[in-house]
Amino acid sequence: MNAESQARLYSREPSGPKLEVLGPKLERSEEVLTPLALQLLASLHRRFNPRRLELLAARAKRQAEFDDGALPDFLRATEAVRAGNWRISPVPKDLEDRRVEITGPVDRKMIINALNAPVQAFMADFEDACSPTWGNVIRGQANLKDAVRRTITYEDEATGRVYRLAERTATLIVRPRGWHLPEKHLAVNGDTLSGALCDFALFIANNYEALAARGTGPYFYLPKIESHLEARLWNDVFVAAEEALGIARGTIKATVLIETLPAAFEMDEILYELREHSAGLNCGRWDYIFSFIKKFRNRREFLLPDRATVTMERHFLKSYVELLIKTCHRRGAHAIGGMAAQIPIRDDPAANEAAMARVRADKLREARAGHDGTWIAHPGLAGIAREPFDAVMTGPNQLPVLRAEVNVTAKDLLSVPEGEITEAGLRNCIRVGVQYLEAWLRGNGCVPLYHLMEDAATAEICRAQLWQCLHHGARTSDRQPVTVERFDRLLAAELDRIHHEVGAARLTHGVFPTAARLIEQMTKSESFDEFLTLPAYELLS
Helix, strand or coil: CCCCCCHHHHHHHCCCCCCCCCCCCCCCCHHHHHHHHHHHHHHHHHHHHHHHHHHHHHHHCCCCCCCCCCCCCCHHHHHHHHHHCCCHHHHHCCCCCCCCCEEEEECCHHHHHHHCCCCCEEEECCCCCCCHHHHHHHHHHHHHHHHHCCCEEECCCCCCEEEEECCCCCEEEEECCCCEEEEEEEEECEEEEEEEHHHHHHHHHHHHHHHCCCCCCCEEEECCCCCHHHHHHHHHHHHHHHHCCCCCCCEEEEEEECHHHHCCCCCHHHHHCCCCEEEEEEHHHHHHHHHHHHHHHHHHCCCCCCCCCCCCCCCCHHHHHHHHHHHHHHCCCEEEEEEEECCCCCCHHHHHHHHHHHHHHHHHHHHHHCCEEEEEEEEHHHHHHHHHHHHHHHCCCCCCCCCCCCCCCHHCCCCCCCCCCCHHHHHHHHHHHHHHHHHCCCCCCEEEEEEECCHHHHHHHHHHHHHHHHCCCCCCCCEEEHHHHHHHHHHHHHHHHHHHCCCCCCCCCCHHHHHHHHHHHHHHCCCCCCCCHHHHHHHCC
């Protein structure tokens, strides 16, 4: 613990109740919940939680406007920001080349394998790939603490193999939870804390000195942002943390995931708010599709076809990608591509080759469009993802590719893709949604299903499409409407299929019935739940 940082925090904080830990004491809790980390977290909560709640209320107000027929558009009030010639601050050397980044949860083995992978960066995920049980939060922070200090090891009890970090490792980037998610195991003055502030404060307070000693810094991905005002809040949090810890201003660097529809209309403004802390923007494609459904949930004309057919070649997604690249490069910021959800298929060479061909084509599309890097979910995809970028990039990035010919309008971003809604697509949504949620309730937030790596974002698409189809009585390709009775039949049939795939014991015991019931309730509800993870979090310990 840094005594100067501790004294600096205490000198600026009013006297009063300190942060209360409501979660049980776990192994290594004291190494994570240090006095410095808790004091920083309490300070950030007192200063910024009221604004966080105001911004969440603003989201709800804006959603009501969409429900009443409004459409998002570029903001008139910030035209000067979009027209200006400003640029973000330069990024550190270890963020200049980001051509392949791997993402995954914060469990011990995953962290080692990801950092050892032949990639430029590893995004350690406390958000969509992490089920935020108290144990996962504490263990994840302890694992990252060991990783930063290069002391992390893992022994596989089944094989006896010991995993350690290699000499060369990827740059570590951490994704905290979004502004909407709580951390119910921590409170100040009876107020539940923000999951975002929790993940951020615990990581930076415990690791900023060790990161600096190794020539790197505290780098973050920021999820689920819906406006530049939410980015401004993050920037103010960063400044406050830097001042409290005695870190030079601008040391913290953050890449914002553009994964909500409103944020796509405020890319310039988001970069501007974070300009001294910015490391670029990322195309969070799966959450972006979910957001498109969610924002227009009450409007039949925005029904989407089967999720498998909503590919990045669709006009609204292609437009979003091109606008992001143009915006980033004009501002000297990296434009990072989206996730390849495929994973190697070891027992079927033909299916594996087809899956890898899809990855290759997707990454070639991104590289040719001007992206500076891309995401993968499995180390086995690193070489395939890297090849297209190596072929077009003569330097560490494609910042000189300005895409001046791109002119994206609001109409382009709101273009609804045509296509069929099929019964097979509905069945897949049920099957994936139930199985993912079951794993999440057991504490696993990153789940391989049917040769794809599913996380909370893809599960959100599944349950959102089910709600959308049922709520609007959509007709499938066989011209039959989606009714409650039909949904019930499909749910029963897919639970039978899951029974055969995973076994009766898991289906009838544990949390499978709970997961199925929650998917059913959310699908049939008259109102649309903002996030699957909010009601599900109430069921986590």
